[in-house]
Amino acid sequence: MFRTITTAVLLALCAAPVSLGQYRQEDRGNYQVQIRQPNWKSAVYDLAALPGFVESSTRSNWELELTPTGDGRYQVRYRLLSWGGTRFGMANGMEEARTQQRQLEAEGYETRIVPR
Numbered sequence: 001m002f003r004t005i006t007t008a009v010l011l012a013l014c015a016a017p018v019s020l021g022q023y024r025q026e027d028r029g030n031y032q033v034q035i036r037q038p039n040w041k042s043a044v045y046d047l048a049a050l051p052g053f054v055e056s057s058t059r060s061n062w063e064l065e066l067t068p069t070g071d072g073r074y075q076v077r078y079r080l081l082s083w084g085g086t087r088f089g090m091a092n093g094m095e096e097a098r099t100q101q102r103q104l105e106a107e108g109y110e111t112r113i114v115p116r
Helices: 002-021 050-059 094-106
Strands: 031-046 063-068 073-084 110-115
Touching: 031 050, 031 094, 050 063, 050 073, 094 110
Parallel strands: none
Antiparallel strands: 031 073, 031 110, 063 073
C-alpha cells in the first residue's frame, strides 16, 4: 500500500512539469525596440555625403547642428530626444527584441521594448 502511494506521488511529480508546460503561453507577439539618444554626438562629413545624412536624419526626427570646418567638410552634432524606431523593424518575439536591444545599447543608444 505504501509503495503504491509513493509510486503514484512520484509519477505525479514527474508528470507535473510536462502538464504545466502545456499551459504556458507561447510568445508570438510582435515587439518594436525603440531608441533615443538624448546626448549630443558628433561626426565630420564631406560636402558630398552631407545631404544624404541630413535628409535621413531629419526624416527620423534627429536634431542636427552643422558647422563648416573650412576645408569643405562639416562638423555635425546630432541627437534624438523622442523615441523612434530602428533599422531592425519589428521583432517576432521577446527574445529577438532583447537581442536587438542588447546590440543597440552596445552602440550607445537608450532603448525600450514596445509591444505591437
